Amino acid sequence: MLEPKRQRPAGLCARILTPALALLGAMGANSLTAQETLAQAGAAVKVEAHQSKWEYPKELNLPEGSKVHMVQKGDTLWDLANKYLGNPYAWPQIWELNQWVKDPHWIYPGDPIVIDQARAVATDKSLPEEVAGLQPDRSAIHADPSAVRRPELAFSYQDFVQLPYLATEGADAHYKKLGAFELVDNRREDRHILGEGEQIYLNGGVNQGVKVGDRFVVLRTLARGFKHPFPSSKDDKKPMGDIIQQIGVVRVTVSHEKGSVAVIERAMDGLEVGSHLVRFEEPANMVLQLRTDTQDPVKLDPRGTATVIYSRDGHEQAGAGELVIVDKGERDGLTVGDVLLSVRIRDFEVKPGKKPETQRTTHYVGQVIVVRLGERTATCRVLRTTEELRIGDSVTR
Numbered sequence: 001m002l003e004p005k006r007q008r009p010a011g012l013c014a015r016i017l018t019p020a021l022a023l024l025g026a027m028g029a030n031s032l033t034a035q036e037t038l039a040q041a042g043a044a045v046k047v048e049a050h051q052s053k054w055e056y057p058k059e060l061n062l063p064e065g066s067k068v069h070m071v072q073k074g075d076t077l078w079d080l081a082n083k084y085l086g087n088p089y090a091w092p093q094i095w096e097l098n099q100w101v102k103d104p105h106w107i108y109p110g111d112p113i114v115i116d117q118a119r120a121v122a123t124d125k126s127l128p129e130e131v132a133g134l135q136p137d138r139s140a141i142h143a144d145p146s147a148v149r150r151p152e153l154a155f156s157y158q159d160f161v162q163l164p165y166l167a168t169e170g171a172d173a174h175y176k177k178l179g180a181f182e183l184v185d186n187r188r189e190d191r192h193i194l195g196e197g198e199q200i201y202l203n204g205g206v207n208q209g210v211k212v213g214d215r216f217v218v219l220r221t222l223a224r225g226f227k228h229p230f231p232s233s234k235d236d237k238k239p240m241g242d243i244i245q246q247i248g249v250v251r252v253t254v255s256h257e258k259g260s261v262a263v264i265e266r267a268m269d270g271l272e273v274g275s276h277l278v279r280f281e282e283p284a285n286m287v288l289q290l291r292t293d294t295q296d297p298v299k300l301d302p303r304g305t306a307t308v309i310y311s312r313d314g315h316e317q318a319g320a321g322e323l324v325i326v327d328k329g330e331r332d333g334l335t336v337g338d339v340l341l342s343v344r345i346r347d348f349e350v351k352p353g354k355k356p357e358t359q360r361t362t363h364y365v366g367q368v369i370v371v372r373l374g375e376r377t378a379t380c381r382v383l384r385t386t387e388e389l390r391i392g393d394s395v396t397r
Contacts, residue, residue: 013367039282041319050110054100057112063251064213064347065118071111077104084115088284093119096266118213119282121298154339154369155286155318155381159323164222164312166325166377168241171221180276183218193270197263200250202277205258212255215280216262218248218271222314228327229309230392240377243310243325247271249280290367291339291386297362298343298396303333305343306378317388320366322380326395329374336373340380342366342396368395 045060045068060068069080077095082088095104097114105353107113167174181204186194194200223243228236247269254261264271293299306328311318318324328334342365351357366385370378382389 016373024042028278045112046073047112048110050108052108052111053106054102054108054111056100060112060114061065062114063116063253066114066116069115071107071109071113071114074111075107075109077107077113080113080115084117085119087285089153089287090119092153092158093282096157100197118215152288153285154288154383155283155371157283157285158268159215159371159381160283161249161266162312163325163372163379164243164245164310164325165372165379166226166241166374167244168374168376171224171242172227173245174242174244175219175276175278176277180219180278181210181216183271183275183277184271192306193272194264194267195270196265196267199253200262200264200271202250202252202260202262204277205256205260207257210252210260211308212252214252214255215265216250216252216277217246217280218250219269219270219276219278220245220247220272226310230307231325239275245269245312247275249330250277281290282363286369286371288383289339292342294341294364294367296364298341298364300343300345300362300394300396303397304328306332306340308342308389308393308395309377310392311389311391316391318382319388320382320385321336323371323379325326326368326378329376329378331375334370334373334378336370338370338397339383340368340370340397342368342385343383343396344390345394365389365393 045062047056047058047060049058067084069075069084077091078088080093081094085093091104094113094115095101097116101107101111101113146216169177181202183200184203185201187199187201191198202210202216221242222245225239226241226243227239231237248267248271249265250262250271251265252262306326308318308324309327310325312323326340333352344363344365345360346363347358347360349356350359365387366389367383368380368389369383371381372379380395
């Protein structure tokens with residue numbers, strides 16, 4: 001299971017503990033087609049008993065559109081993501097569906113790995129040229145397993161699930177525009193804060209086009225009538241919109257005529273009755289590519305800089321791995337994937353007196369990447385910092 005603010009490397013080659021394990025892995029591979037057929041028919045898939053470090057599930061009831069891969073010698077989560085999802089960098093999305101695997105370094109022959117092929121996020125052709133040909137260095141695996149590391153991700157599924165953004169039209173209009181449903185109840189009436197694995201009910205069913213296997217992002221309104229913390233004009237003093245945060249993902253298990261039953265797949269914060277749910281679109285992972293033009297004083301973009309106006313939960317500071325909102329967006333020429341420098345602008349006194357003279361300079365503070373765009377704002381993930389970013393710091397191209 002992925003944890004907040006934490007990057008983990010992809011699984012190394014499947015470890016062989018005994019000769020019998022290799023046979024079990026082969027048995028799993030030979031029966032894969034039959035198991036996929038059973039899964040599509042809604043029947044349970046039984047897992048052969050085998051030796052593994054993990055408490056693997058002994059029986060699987062796969063959602064529609066999923067299949068199970070029985071691990072064979074040499075398999076890695078990296079390779080499985082490439083095979084089934086078309087992108088090796090999508091390995092965290094396989095890992096988060098198989099939460100019984102506690103360390104992605106190790107998967108064992110015979111282990112069942114659930115694959116949701118609806119999560120195909122990219123093809124090999126869409127990978128950056130500099131990483132498209134990278135393959136695991138298998139020669140180093142047995143000598144030193146810790147030596148094999150996958151490229152660090154600048155943005156992954158775990159970031160997507162907890163992403164905040166600003167809806168300029170306001171939360172209510174935003175939910176209406178997206179055709180949002182509501183979380184109207186849950187199986188356990190004594191539970192008000194809901195977590196992963198719990199069953200919920202939503203007010204959309206077959207009549208509204210909801211079917212078994214559909215996934216939804218859960219949204220929460222964090223702040224209404226959000227105002228710019230550093231207004232420079234009359235327009236800046238007006239509300240900019242409402243802050244909304246993505247807090248979880250649910251999957252529909254039963255679809256009735258007017259309502260559906262779903263299970264919480266992922267919850268970065270507790271889900272509550274009244275939360276809104278919108279259709280899920282699989283996010284693409286972004287590979288980390290840092291800038292090198294970080295020397296002081298940092299040159300500011302002559303087209304203008306953006307200001308950090310919001311940090312998760314309203315904090316005044318943000319560190320590496322956290323998500324912030326800046327006051328520039330699509331209309332200002334920003335695009336998803338832009339890496340921006342975070343800069344602190346400072347004036348210092350060079351001549352004291354009644355009319356002191358000052359000098360302005362800039363200090364490099366860190367780097368952020370644009371992960372979601374609005375017309376006037378953008379959500380960014382903090383990649384690196386020399387010190388924590390502050391509300392009011394500038395970011396520049």
